[in-house]
Amino acid sequence: MAANTPANKTTATGASVEEFLAAIEHPVRRRDGLRLLAMMAEATGQAAQMWGPTIVGFGRYHYKYETGRAGDAPAVGFSPRKASLSLYGLSYGPESAGLRARLGKHKTGAGCLYITKLEDVDEAVLTELVRDGYRYVTTVLHQD
Numbered sequence: 387m388a389a390n391t392p393a394n395k396t397t398a399t400g401a402s403v404e405e406f407l408a409a410i411e412h413p414v415r416r417r418d419g420l421r422l423l424a425m426m427a428e429a430t431g432q433a434a435q436m437w438g439p440t441i442v443g444f445g446r447y448h449y450k451y452e453t454g455r456a457g458d459a460p461a462v463g464f465s466p467r468k469a470s471l472s473l474y475g476l477s478y479g480p481e482s483a484g485l486r487a488r489l490g491k492h493k494t495g496a497g498c499l500y501i502t503k504l505e506d507v508d509e510a511v512l513t514e515l516v517r518d519g520y521r522y523v524t525t526v527l528h529q530d
Contacts, residue, residue: 398446398458401436410466418504419466422473425509426462429516441465441474447523461523462516473499478527479518485511 407423410416423434423442432444443460450456462475476482476499486492486499490507493500499515501507 396438396441396459398443398460399436399438401439403434403436403442406436406440406442407466412466412468414503415466415468415471418471419464421504421509422464422466422471425513426464426516429513430462430520432461432520435460437463440467443474445520445524447527449527462520470500470502471504473501475523476515476519479515479522481518482515485515485518489515 403423407416407419410419419442426442426444427434430444434442434444437443437460441460441463442465443463445461446458447461448456448458460474462473464474465472470493474497477486477494477497486494488508489511491502492507504512
């Protein structure tokens with residue numbers, strides 16, 4: 387990494403995913419976080435890991451930009467934020483656009499998918515988005 391390139395802020399930590407989710411005050415966000423934990427673990431075959439203080443990630447991939455900045459990031463993941471659930475890694479796969487069209491109520495932006503609550507979306511379609519995103523990120527985007 388270049389000398390003037392800042393360190394990555396979001397890195398894998400040893401924090402407990404279960405403790406993080408149990409501490410979420412909003413009952414719907416906590417419930418949905420627990421459901422996403424189970425669904426993403428099953429869809430990816432990976433154990434959950436905390437990335438930074440608020441992102442629950444599954445798997446990892448290594449990236450390197452032309453600028454020289456490099457690092458690791460979760461292949462897919464989520465963060466139960468105050469306003470909505472932020473889901474990461476689900477908009478890159480080849481099936482993403484078609485699946486999102488069938489997903490239900492959601493928003494997209496800055497590489498994220500935003501859902502207010504899981505009952506607003508088709509969870510079978512969301513599971514496919516997770517699988518598609520995970521496969522794409524770990525096979526196509528992964529760089530050594």
